[in-house]
Amino acid sequence: MELKPSESLKIDAFSMRVSGIEDVELDRLHALSLSVNWPHRAEDWQFLRDVGEGFVVLDEIGRVLGSAMWFRHGADFATVGMVITSPRLQTLGAAQWLMKRLFDKVTGHDLRLNATRAAKRLYLSLDFQPEKTVYQCQGIARAPTVAGSGTRGDIRALDAKDIQAVIALDAAGFGVRREALIEKLFAHSVGYGLFKGDTLSAFALCRPFGRGHVVGPVVAESDADAVAIVQPHVAGHSGSFLRVDTHMKDGEFAAFLAHSGMPIFDTVLTMSMGKRLTDFVVGGSATLKTYALASQTLG
Template sequence: MPTPLTPLDQLPIRILSSADLTACADLSEDRGWPREEHKWNLLLTAGTGYGIDDPDGKGLIAASVVTSYGPGLSAIGMVLVAERYARRGVGRRLMHHVVTEAGDTPLTLHATPNGQPLYEQLGFVHTGRAEMLKGHFTATEPVPEIAIRAATAEDLQAVLRLDAEIFGLDRTHMITRLPAFADHLRVAEEDGEITGFAAAWPNMDTHVVGPLIARDTATAQALVAALAAATDRPLRTDIDVRHEALLTWLKANGLASIAFNAVMVRSLPDLPGDWGRRFAPLTVAAG
């Protein structure tokens, strides 16, 4: 057990589990983030969490979660350091460990403006940007007339095939969790073929729309509208800024911009898959 005199750059890093859920939520709250237990539980069970314990026994002082998509990519998210240890090198130590553990596996993350300089020093490069939107969907602007319905168990294999094609890697371990994780899961269908899917999952007082995978902008719009019709909560989502038409439509329908995050990668030139049909991640923490 480390003592209070243990140098911060030598504090042990351990693997987190679902038993650390409350400690992770406490850490989020410490930094002024929502507790987000529902999201933390998904990430800790589907991914690998790393944490540093307070040498004084006061919970976690740093945490991060890595979601693996095989040797082709891992996503880093929920990088947090307790306020009392901020700007003392703890976050750098944790991130250096995570990068080292990844070895040759390419990495991606969504960076806030505050975190981006550290990630650049660790070899991450800026490859895109995502805009976070939030608000009650008003349906002021027309919704494309595209067939949308609730997903069923029989849709799973088709959804997995479409997701692998567009995401560029197999994320079966995440997509198969959507029926339990999300409150609403919808698919777009034409002539018996699934052309898109989207989920709305609960996050504090909102429903987060993600993933949002669709053949085109009109299909993405129809999926969002169907999810909005299923909830009284505000929607929140993170849209690739290259999807300008979808962003304009969402803002005309009541959602407002609240933040931008840089999409960064390490050890590869860009994200795999087809960004033109990938509108929003499941969560920025998992890609």
């Protein structure tokens, strides 16, 4: 990275210097996310460092006061996440300063992020445009009391030979090919796929995250198919904490999550700068949808 630790800023009484996020101990990054009540474990931070880039700001004695990360996919698209400032700096303009520094690193990229309610005003001031609400559904998983409407095809666990099909489906649902990210997620996840003949038509990955596990990404053609591939994950984690981040508020998939012990806990807002969500269609697919995000940070 081009950032140098000697770069500095003075805000109010605080003097800050910039360092690459890869140079900071995980326990200090973990302390930062804990300070704003985010659930990320040290292991979650390490995963994000493995797949993205970022920087932190430090005070005079090395405490981490803020962070920002970006995740490139191809030559001209990136998602933005882990934009955190410690509570004592949140009213002093530190987040805007972080974002403007980030813009220098992703010049020429279309950007997408998921904004908390507290951060929405900041991103609007930076010309991000609102897109869709993300519903953070979580709780103690349980077998649903209402059965799905059924789907055609065979459900089976995914293995290494399925990775290219998963990458292609994710690109069609997300709108951007994320080969490196999906390969990394695949290696850390248990996955189930819906096969119609020999063709993979839907998939759902699930991995450790935060307080338990998170299901995502989930890509399918219909609510019924999405329910079918998430249901094995719910069964596998019955009695433990499970989370799904989805744009779906209504319909069979949303009802399935609620009946499976994962009601809506919170919301964030997907926002974009550059191309809008509707501008991204890969392979001409108009039917495949991303039913669950990989995470709010990764999209």
